[in-house]
Amino acid sequence: MADAKVIPFDDDRSRSGGVPRAARRRPPARGTGSVSSLPGPSGSPDASPQGPEVPRDGDASGRGAWDRRIAGGLAFLRRRVTGEYDVDEFGYDEELTDQVLMSLLRPVYEKYFRVEVKGVENIPAEGGALIVSNHSGTLPLDGLMLQVAVHDHHPADRHLRLLAADLVFMLPVVNELARKAGHTLACAEDAERLLRQGEVVGVMPEGFKGIGKPFGERYKLQRFGRGGFVSTALRAGVPIVPCSIVGAEEIYPMIGNAKTLARLLGFPYFPITPTFPWLGPLGAVPLPTKWTIQFGEPIPTDGYPLEAAEDPMLMFNLTDQVREQIQHTLYKLLVQRRSVFF
Numbered sequence: 001m002a003d004a005k006v007i008p009f010d011d012d013r014s015r016s017g018g019v020p021r022a023a024r025r026r027p028p029a030r031g032t033g034s035v036s037s038l039p040g041p042s043g044s045p046d047a048s049p050q051g052p053e054v055p056r057d058g059d060a061s062g063r064g065a066w067d068r069r070i071a072g073g074l075a076f077l078r079r080r081v082t083g084e085y086d087v088d089e090f091g092y093d094e095e096l097t098d099q100v101l102m103s104l105l106r107p108v109y110e111k112y113f114r115v116e117v118k119g120v121e122n123i124p125a126e127g128g129a130l131i132v133s134n135h136s137g138t139l140p141l142d143g144l145m146l147q148v149a150v151h152d153h154h155p156a157d158r159h160l161r162l163l164a165a166d167l168v169f170m171l172p173v174v175n176e177l178a179r180k181a182g183h184t185l186a187c188a189e190d191a192e193r194l195l196r197q198g199e200v201v202g203v204m205p206e207g208f209k210g211i212g213k214p215f216g217e218r219y220k221l222q223r224f225g226r227g228g229f230v231s232t233a234l235r236a237g238v239p240i241v242p243c244s245i246v247g248a249e250e251i252y253p254m255i256g257n258a259k260t261l262a263r264l265l266g267f268p269y270f271p272i273t274p275t276f277p278w279l280g281p282l283g284a285v286p287l288p289t290k291w292t293i294q295f296g297e298p299i300p301t302d303g304y305p306l307e308a309a310e311d312p313m314l315m316f317n318l319t320d321q322v323r324e325q326i327q328h329t330l331y332k333l334l335v336q337r338r339s340v341f342f
Contacts, residue, residue: 091179109148117149119295125156128195130233133243135204135211138252138271142245149293162202188232195236203229212269218249219330224323227315234309239298244329247291250340
């Protein structure tokens with residue numbers, strides 16, 4: 001199969017910072033008023049078992065929290081069954097993403113890959129922004145972890161809308177889940193529309209060249225195309241936020257590529273790793289590497305004239321600037337980390 005299409009972002013056609021969300025949603029402090037004591041026969045406060053029994057505050061609070069959770073869960077199921085929920089024109093289901101999909105990804109993010117996030121405040125609190133990141137790992141888990149990082153750590157509760165290759169939308173089940181999670185086909189028109197609507201959009205311009213590169217080339221950025229993502233950001237007038245991800249390269253060390261089998265299956269590549277396909281399904285379990293995601297200083301684009309989006313030299317220069325910033329940060333993070341797993 002020919003390489004799957006990506007945004008004209010890649011003309012080869014190959015799509016600790018903030019406070020965790022749970023910590024930001026603490027319930028309000030309970031009142032500190034005391035319960036009046038009733039006078040006993042001797043005029044002193046009554047401590048006898050005949051006085052009214054007041055439930056312990058902790059028990060009441062715990063029961064109330066569980067009651068609210070159960071009520072919320074039942075209300076969520078009712079809306080799912082009756083269809084009383086909203087999706088946008090791209091199929092994004094914010095409620096399902098917040099309450100289900102993020103809850104499924106969060107344990108992998110927090111406990112398995114133990115992702116550390118830096119510089120999340122560089123993503124604007126409002127308005128559109130284009131996050132441009134490196135891509136690696138054989139399977140696109142880095143995109144999902146990037147989505148959790150923005151969702152859980154940005155102080156303004158921003159949501160990341162990822163641009164994905166058309167192969168994602170050709171796979172059963174994956175297609176529907178990707179749409180529900182806010183992913184959309186990597187094309188310039190959809191990307192620009194989302195940016196003009198004030199969304200945070202994520203793109204990985206390396207495409208399959210990045211995610212399917214051999215282990216020996218880890219953390220070496222592949223081509224970023226001819227600057228299609230820069231042109232889109234310029235037309236929308238939004239900043240470009242470079243993002244560097246360390247840790248994803250080692251989850252599936254790709255030591256070979258069965259190209260004939262890949263062509264038969266219609267895949268851009270068929271990875272061979274030290275564990276896959278030798279161990280069967282067990283070989284598809286990623287290694288528990290320690291991840292770091294760092295968002296760099298935004299590069300503004302609103303100061304350029306409208307015709308700048310058609311200037312090939314400007315496209316080349318800005319693309320090279322973004323690529324070099326991501327590559328430099330990758331090297332810096334690699335020097336700083338103590339171990340692949342810790």
